[in-house]
Amino acid sequence: MTVTPAPALTVGFDLDMTLIDSRPGIHACYRALAERTGTFIDADLAVTRLGPPLREELVNWFPAEEVAAMADLYREMYPSIAIAATPAMAGAREAIAAVRSVGGRTMVVTAKYEPNAKLHLDHLGIAPDVVVGDLWAEQKAAALREYGAAVYVGDHVGDVLGARTAGALSVAVVTGPCDGDELRAAGADVVLDDLSAFPAWLAAYREAPRA
Numbered sequence: 001m002t003v004t005p006a007p008a009l010t011v012g013f014d015l016d017m018t019l020i021d022s023r024p025g026i027h028a029c030y031r032a033l034a035e036r037t038g039t040f041i042d043a044d045l046a047v048t049r050l051g052p053p054l055r056e057e058l059v060n061w062f063p064a065e066e067v068a069a070m071a072d073l074y075r076e077m078y079p080s081i082a083i084a085a086t087p088a089m090a091g092a093r094e095a096i097a098a099v100r101s102v103g104g105r106t107m108v109v110t111a112k113y114e115p116n117a118k119l120h121l122d123h124l125g126i127a128p129d130v131v132v133g134d135l136w137a138e139q140k141a142a143a144l145r146e147y148g149a150a151v152y153v154g155d156h157v158g159d160v161l162g163a164r165t166a167g168a169l170s171v172a173v174v175t176g177p178c179d180g181d182e183l184r185a186a187g188a189d190v191v192l193d194d195l196s197a198f199p200a201w202l203a204a205y206r207e208a209p210r211a
Contacts, residue, residue, distance in 0.1 A: 009104035009206075012144050012168070014154035015117050016050045016110065017176030018195070019092040019126060023047040025082025032081055033074050037062075049177050051156035053111045053136050075113050082116075088124045089175055091195030095153070096126060098199035102206060105129045109143045109152070109162070111136040141166035151205075153198070157186035171201070 016022040030043035041061045049057070054074060058067045099106045107130035110117050114133025121131065132143040140162030144152055152163035155176030163170035164187050172188035173195055174180050180191045192201060 007148060009099065009102060009151075010107060010147055010149045011099045011104055011202075012107045012109050012140075012147075012149040012152040012163075013095070013128070014051075014110055014152075014156070014159045015108050015112055015120065017089070017155045018153060018159070018173060019089055019095075019108065020086050020120050020124065021089050021175075022050060022082070022086050022120075025078075025084075025086040026050065028085055029074060029078050029081045032077055033070070034061075036073070036077070037070070051111065051136075051158055051176060051178075053134075054113070075116060078113075078116050079119055083119050083123050086120055086123075088126065089195055091198060092124075093126060095195040095198040095202075096128065098202050102202070105147070107132065107143070107147055107149060109135055109140045109149075111158075135162075137161045138165045144168050153195075157182055160186040160188045169205075171198070173198075 013019050027043045027047050030041045030046050034041040039061055046057050054071050055067050058070050062070050096106050106128040108117065108128045109132045112133050114131065117133045118131050130147055135143055137158035138161055144166035149168050151171055152168045153171045155173050155178065157178050160170045160172055160183060170188045171190045172183035173192050175194050183191050190201060192198060
């Protein structure tokens with residue numbers, strides 16, 4: 001009898017405030033955009049609510065009819081300002097390595113503009129198997145389903161929603177704008193302080209999935 005091997009475990013990760021601390025780079029880019037356009041942007045406030053798509057933040061500072069053009073300008077400026085300023089989150093590399101160590105695949109699914117997301121990962125030497133950008137909340141489920149992700153890790157209630165819509169286990173970290181109570185209320189199955197706790201959680205999950 002031919003035995004079909006079980007598919008490899010696929011784990012998805014959000015990017016901003018999950019794998020990378022994007023606050024310094026985004027803060028600098030908002031300040032540069034404000035200087036270039038002569039429009040006030042409260043960069044300190046903006047970086048406290050990272051997660052949703054760029055346009056959802058820009059609409060707070062620009063007329064609706066200008067938002068698309070301002071998003072394009074921001075993305076054009078972003079690589080030279082934000083990439084080098086952005087460090088990895090604690091435990092990010094170890095979390096990716098933990099999935100690889102059990103023969104699994106990793107993917108990043110993020111609302112960030114995909115080319116810039118890849119620049120961040122390349123700069124930090126973090127190499128997931130798949131990177132999918134420009135997806136937020138429930139939209140993330142399409143990519144998670146396409147690649148068969150069993151687990152999705154993120155820091156925002158939008159990430160929890162994406163995981164649940166995809167039928168994936170939602171693992172949340174409290175390193176972004178949402179606290180543990182918010183993440184649990186949104187339906188997170190697991191809440192960790194940060195990714196440093198992920199390898200131990202993954203080992204336990206492998207022994208008793210969804211326990």
